[in-house]
Amino acid sequence: MKFFLDTADVDEIRQWNATGLLDGVTTNPSLILKSGRNIKEVLKEICDLVDGDVSGEVAATDYDTMVNEGRALAKIAENICIKFPTTLDGVRACKTLVDEGFKTNMTLCFSATQALLVAKAGATYVSPFIGRLDDTGTDGMGLIGEIRAIFDNFDFETQILAASIRTVNHVKDCALAGADVATLPPSTIEKLVKHPLTDKGLADFLADWEKTGQTIV
Numbered sequence: 584m585k586f587f588l589d590t591a592d593v594d595e596i597r598q599w600n601a602t603g604l605l606d607g608v609t610t611n612p613s614l615i616l617k618s619g620r621n622i623k624e625v626l627k628e629i630c631d632l633v634d635g636d637v638s639g640e641v642a643a644t645d646y647d648t649m650v651n652e653g654r655a656l657a658k659i660a661e662n663i664c665i666k667f668p669t670t671l672d673g674v675r676a677c678k679t680l681v682d683e684g685f686k687t688n689m690t691l692c693f694s695a696t697q698a699l700l701v702a703k704a705g706a707t708y709v710s711p712f713i714g715r716l717d718d719t720g721t722d723g724m725g726l727i728g729e730i731r732a733i734f735d736n737f738d739f740e741t742q743i744l745a746a747s748i749r750t751v752n753h754v755k756d757c758a759l760a761g762a763d764v765a766t767l768p769p770s771t772i773e774k775l776v777k778h779p780l781t782d783k784g785l786a787d788f789l790a791d792w793e794k795t796g797q798t799i800v
């Protein structure tokens with residue numbers, strides 16, 4: 584399972600990239616706003632920093648402008664992945680950019696039939712929004728399972744990129760349900776490694792080690 588970082592904050596990306604555990608980055612218009620940076624400049628900096636795919640989202644909603652914006656974003660770097668909303672115009676724009684050889688990420692996916700259409704368009708990734716579905720009382724994780732089953736039925740190569748992840752249990756359940764990628768806010772990726780018994784056990788071991796009076800190097 585791949586881990587992407589869901590942020591446009593270059594300092595945070597640099598910090599997590601140094602762990603060697605990062606497989607890519609996702610951004611969206613809200614994250615660009617939060618960064619306070621110019622979209623093309625910040626995406627270029629992130630693409631140079633990270634080896635994996637970096638998603639940058641178009642801002643238009645009509646097919647022609649989406650395609651133009653997608654082509655402009657595609658010029659930023661080889662590892663850019665163009666993000667389109669899952670609307671009819673967005674799916675059309677995705678198909679056009681896929682046919683031109685670019686990577687695409689279809690965002691704001693909230694149903695299995697949307698994901699099916701996205702896969703038929705040949706998108707590189709589909710992004711079902713788990714947290715936002717949970718917010719409305721719908722089972723976000725159930726959607727991941729449905730999409731996994733549909734993609735496996737037809738050997739679709741589109742990767743399931745679980746988005747809008749809010750908790751460590753979301754990450755665990757996405758892994759169990761067969762998501763290919765989870766895009767995580769920095770606060771969530773940090774929590775994945777935390778366990779109070781690890782901290783307590785380490786404190787006990789260190790106390791005993793000190794009593795041995797030994798050193799390893």
Ligand code: E4P
Nearest residue numbers: 589609611714715746747748
């Ligand atoms: C990532 O591609 C999505 O834009 C992001 O995960 C959305 O998360 P949110 O629902 O917490 O804004």
